[in-house]
Amino acid sequence: MTFLHMADLHLSMNEKEYSLSVFQEVLQIAKEEGCRWILICGDLFDSWEDLLQLREEVRNLIRSYESNFQTFFVPGNHEVGKTPKALDLLKKLDLGGIQLGADYPFTVRKIDPVVEILSVPYSQEPLSVESWQIPPKQSTYRILAAHGTVPGVVYQGEGEEELGALDLSSFQRFEIDYAALGHLHVPLEDRSGTIPFIYPGSGRVWRAGEEGPRSVAIWELTGAEEDSKRGRAGSPLVKVRRKVLLSAGKFLAVDVEVTLEGNIQEPKIPEDVGRADWIQLSLVGITEDERKTREQAEKVRTQLEKHVRKVTVDFSRMEWMEGVSSHPLAQRFLSEWETQYRKAEGEEKNILRYARLHGLRTIQELRGGRK
Numbered sequence: 001m002t003f004l005h006m007a008d009l010h011l012s013m014n015e016k017e018y019s020l021s022v023f024q025e026v027l028q029i030a031k032e033e034g035c036r037w038i039l040i041c042g043d044l045f046d047s048w049e050d051l052l053q054l055r056e057e058v059r060n061l062i063r064s065y066e067s068n069f070q071t072f073f074v075p076g077n078h079e080v081g082k083t084p085k086a087l088d089l090l091k092k093l094d095l096g097g098i099q100l101g102a103d104y105p106f107t108v109r110k111i112d113p114v115v116e117i118l119s120v121p122y123s124q125e126p127l128s129v130e131s132w133q134i135p136p137k138q139s140t141y142r143i144l145a146a147h148g149t150v151p152g153v154v155y156q157g158e159g160e161e162e163l164g165a166l167d168l169s170s171f172q173r174f175e176i177d178y179a180a181l182g183h184l185h186v187p188l189e190d191r192s193g194t195i196p197f198i199y200p201g202s203g204r205v206w207r208a209g210e211e212g213p214r215s216v217a218i219w220e221l222t223g224a225e226e227d228s229k230r231g232r233a234g235s236p237l238v239k240v241r242r243k244v245l246l247s248a249g250k251f252l253a254v255d256v257e258v259t260l261e262g263n264i265q266e267p268k269i270p271e272d273v274g275r276a277d278w279i280q281l282s283l284v285g286i287t288e289d290e291r292k293t294r295e296q297a298e299k300v301r302t303q304l305e306k307h308v309r310k311v312t313v314d315f316s317r318m319e320w321m322e323g324v325s326s327h328p329l330a331q332r333f334l335s336e337w338e339t340q341y342r343k344a345e346g347e348e349k350n351i352l353r354y355a356r357l358h359g360l361r362t363i364q365e366l367r368g369g370r371k
């Protein structure tokens with residue numbers, strides 16, 4: 001039995017064409033891999049509004065694969081975290097072939113002779129797992145499907161407040177073999193704890209900084225028969241592979257130097273940049289003319305945006321020092337610095353650039369300017 005596990009695709013009206021094209025690729029992969037199920041662990045949609053507006057398209061896409069696989073969806077914080085009673089509203093919507101794990105606080109469901117899913121939708125209230133009455137396991141595999149952060153795992157998700165709901169050790173008594181999770185946008189597989197867990201990572205580049213390929217996880221459940229042949233005891237075997245989503249594109253940060261006068265260097269964009277990619281121009285330097293820099297950056301941004309999905313500009317490494325070079329001390333410093341810089345070679349040039357930054361910063365502080 002093979003299934004596809006995905007999360008955090010964040011389908012949105014803002015980027016409808018792009019995000020739906022990734023969803024289509026996911027469905028195609030599931031078909032090619034011979035998956036019987038797609039398990040979506042939250043944040044399929046970017047918001048409740050996006051869910052309402054895009055569900056018809058999603059329904060139609062899924063319909064064309066209904067002879068290949070079935071779809072199971074456990075809601076995440078982006079779908080139900082902000083709308084009161086969203087889980088109840090969700091159950092009343094026509095979601096076509098999508099089967100919902102939206103019963104609060106959990107549902108147990110057998111999806112295959114050897115697999116049952118314990119699904120826990122995202123909830124605004126804290127989960128009181130200690131009091132849950134869950135029937136004994138009846139299949140070879142019991143898989144937890146949920147959306148949230150596992151405490152102790154480095155949080156590299158959405159920059160939102162932590163969703164500290166999934167203390168897996170409190171789920172241990174429910175005979176769970178593996179946890180299929182969503183919420184962290186970085187792919188992660190951890191088999192060292194009480195319950196092994198897998199995050200496929202975000203299905204598309206949702207936020208600046210999501211570097212590396214986006215992917216889904218393909219789970220192969222070899223089953224008890226295979227295990228007994230190997231003489232294994234304990235948790236049944238699961239093999240997990242990643243399949244890269246090519247249509248998701250990639251996130252690319254490009255350093256761009258800025259001169260003291262405020263002119264920006266032409267960014268070095270790799271040749272193989274694609275239409276689905278997101279470029280972030282990361283401006284670096286000290287500049288006297290903030291307006292000029294911002295204007296030039298905007299011009300470059302608009303130009304580049306014709307060729308890729310999105311271009312953003314990061315100014316956080318810029319230092320604005322208006323009028324610093326008119327200070328007599330700065331003038332002497334800069335003229336001496338230029339002589340040195342002309343003579344310098346290799347690594348020395350880097351050190352001098354750094355020295356200039358610190359020199360000018362100190363002079364700016366002496367002038368009583370911004371630190």
Ligand SMILES: [Mn+2]
Nearest residue numbers: 008043158183
């Ligand atoms: Mn998410």
